[in-house]
Amino acid sequence: MDKDRSSQAPPHVLVFPIPLQGHINSMIKLSELLALAGFRITFLNSDHNHERLVKLTDMATHFARYPGFEFKTITDGLPPDHPRTGNWFMENYVEVIEPKTKQNLREILLNISPPVDCIIGDGFLGFVLDVGKDLGIPVICFRTSSPHGFWVYHSIPDIIQAGELPIKGSEDMDRLITTVPGMETYLRCRDLPSFCRAPDMEDPIVKLVFKETRRSTQANALILNTTEELDGPILSQIRTKCRNIYALGPIHAQLNTRLKAKHRDPHDHFSNTLWKEDESCISWLDQQSNRSVIYVSFGSITTMSRDKLVEVWYGLVNSKAKFLLVVRPNFMTGEDSEGEDDVVRELLEKTKDRGYTVQWAPQEAVLNHPAVGGFLTHSGWNSTLESIVAGVPMICWPYFADQQVNSRAVSEVWKIGLDMKDVCDRKVVEKMVNKVMVDRKEEFAKSAAEMAKLINQSVNEGGSSCSNLDRLIEDIREMRLKTPPAIHN
Ligand code: UDP
Numbered sequence: 001m002d003k004d005r006s007s008q009a010p011p012h013v014l015v016f017p018i019p020l021q022g023h024i025n026s027m028i029k030l031s032e033l034l035a036l037a038g039f040r041i042t043f044l045n046s047d048h049n050h051e052r053l054v055k056l057t058d059m060a061t062h063f064a065r066y067p068g069f070e071f072k073t074i075t076d077g078l079p080p081d082h083p084r085t086g087n088w089f090m091e092n093y094v095e096v097i098e099p100k101t102k103q104n105l106r107e108i109l110l111n112i113s114p115p116v117d118c119i120i121g122d123g124f125l126g127f128v129l130d131v132g133k134d135l136g137i138p139v140i141c142f143r144t145s146s147p148h149g150f151w152v153y154h155s156i157p158d159i160i161q162a163g164e165l166p167i168k169g170s171e172d173m174d175r176l177i178t179t180v181p182g183m184e185t186y187l188r189c190r191d192l193p194s195f196c197r198a199p200d201m202e203d204p205i206v207k208l209v210f211k212e213t214r215r216s217t218q219a220n221a222l223i224l225n226t227t228e229e230l231d232g233p234i235l236s237q238i239r240t241k242c243r244n245i246y247a248l249g250p251i252h253a254q255l256n257t258r259l260k261a262k263h264r265d266p267h268d269h270f271s272n273t274l275w276k277e278d279e280s281c282i283s284w285l286d287q288q289s290n291r292s293v294i295y296v297s298f299g300s301i302t303t304m305s306r307d308k309l310v311e312v313w314y315g316l317v318n319s320k321a322k323f324l325l326v327v328r329p330n331f332m333t334g335e336d337s338e339g340e341d342d343v344v345r346e347l348l349e350k351t352k353d354r355g356y357t358v359q360w361a362p363q364e365a366v367l368n369h370p371a372v373g374g375f376l377t378h379s380g381w382n383s384t385l386e387s388i389v390a391g392v393p394m395i396c397w398p399y400f401a402d403q404q405v406n407s408r409a410v411s412e413v414w415k416i417g418l419d420m421k422d423v424c425d426r427k428v429v430e431k432m433v434n435k436v437m438v439d440r441k442e443e444f445a446k447s448a449a450e451m452a453k454l455i456n457q458s459v460n461e462g463g464s465s466c467s468n469l470d471r472l473i474e475d476i477r478e479m480r481l482k483t484p485p486a487i488h489n
Pocket of ligand 1: 302381
């Protein structure tokens with residue numbers, strides 16, 4: 001490849017996320033931050049997601065403001081009519097996604113012009129390291145999951161070796177796990193990532209998760225979407241395995257701050273969502289009093305049985321709060337014919353007085369709306385950070401992956417919400433909503449506001465995340481001039 005270019009030309013970075021909403025969100029925002037620094041960016045989307053983004057958003061207009069910003073597409077290896085819900089990515093990774101995508105990535109990198117100086121690859125895509133090494137391109141891994149999740153994934157072999165996994169049938173799920181350094185006092189069996197509930201540790205998904213996590217520490221560096229202020233103790237642990245960490249989040253807040261500094265409207269950022277946002281919920285929120293509404297959304301991947309959703313719904317309808325509920329089109333499993341069920345009809349009727357339902361919400365705007373006083377969430381890492389930045393207390397009902405440990409951190413470490421994992425029925429939902437929205441409202445509002453202040457400072461000039469982003473920008477500029485040594489263990 002032709003590397004002989006003027007040192008004045010901006011660095012060219014290829015950014016490659018896993019084709020899932022949460023991963024795209026943070027990686028596209030990081031790309032925009034690098035574009036603001038003048039970098040040339042190639043953002044690699046799956047064909048399937050790119051088609052949806054083109055259809056649902058005005059991405060062409062938005063990114064036209066960055067002359068060096070380009071989208072390219074790559075297959076995710078699955079046929080166009082594959083439903084791509086639930087845990088589809090992990091289930092297809094080894095057999096289909098990795099082999100098909102790896103070859104394709106290599107071809108893209110060989111043919112791209114100007115050549116790429118650095119790849120920022122999703123930390124879950126370990127094969128990007130092989131391709132980068134093969135072609136002599138430095139790779140920085142971006143782990144979009146939480147540092148708590150990353151560190152537990154990394155520790156899985158040690159937990160198994162200590163005999164604390166697998167979880168046995170008659171297990172006390174409140175038993176403390178003692179082999180994850182830094183979490184000895186609060187990590188329980190039930191807080192381990194969902195995959196750890198497999199009866200056998202030879203389970204392919206368990207093996208895949210820790211293999212890919214350990215591999216990401218072999219990259220030139222690691223990007224994490226967090227701040228020292230939020231995750232300092234866990235970052236210190238991760239640094240024992242990977243010295244060069246850029247903790248430069250929350251990335252969405254960092255982007256808003258830098259857009260403001262450039263006199264751009266921070267709300268004019270690209271809404272990179274794979275579903276059509278229903279803005280009508282903002283008009284509904286405008287009619288509600290301050291901090292009276294609980295926002296309920298379970299992200300882009302979670303599915304829920306119809307019975308479970310009805311339980312959540314009853315809990316909300318019976319609580320003392322108003323609610324804004326997101327029910328994605330592919331959210332409910334075991335669905336009956338729409339609208340024909342008496343229970344659903346009754347709940348929809350009651351919802352009219354007490355709540356509002358949409359298929360997909362403009363989440364950042366919702367969380368920052370004065371009417372919102374709480375967030376019932378699946379504890380996805382983006383949602384958790386968006387709630388922290390907005391100062392909104394959470395009720396956590398984790399679904400899978402790092403969400404089980406995220407919800408523990410929310411309730412036990414940061415004390416900005418309640419953890420509902422494993423006990424979600426209508427009575428519990430009602431009780432917890434009342435606690436956060438009524439009984440302990442001021443206590444949670446105060447702790448969430450204090451945390452928001454601290455975290456928002458970290459993205460301002462002089463803050464830790466702001467400095468870490470500047471360091472990343474400088475380090476990538478230097479990569480154009482020299483190949484850095486591998487930084488790991
Ligand atoms: N989101 C949204 N509208 C919704 C629900 C979710 O824009 O109605 C966005 C949300 O702001 C977040 C992302 O989708 O940035 C979900 O990512 P997260 O990591 O929280 O969960 P995942 O979808 O990966 O499980």
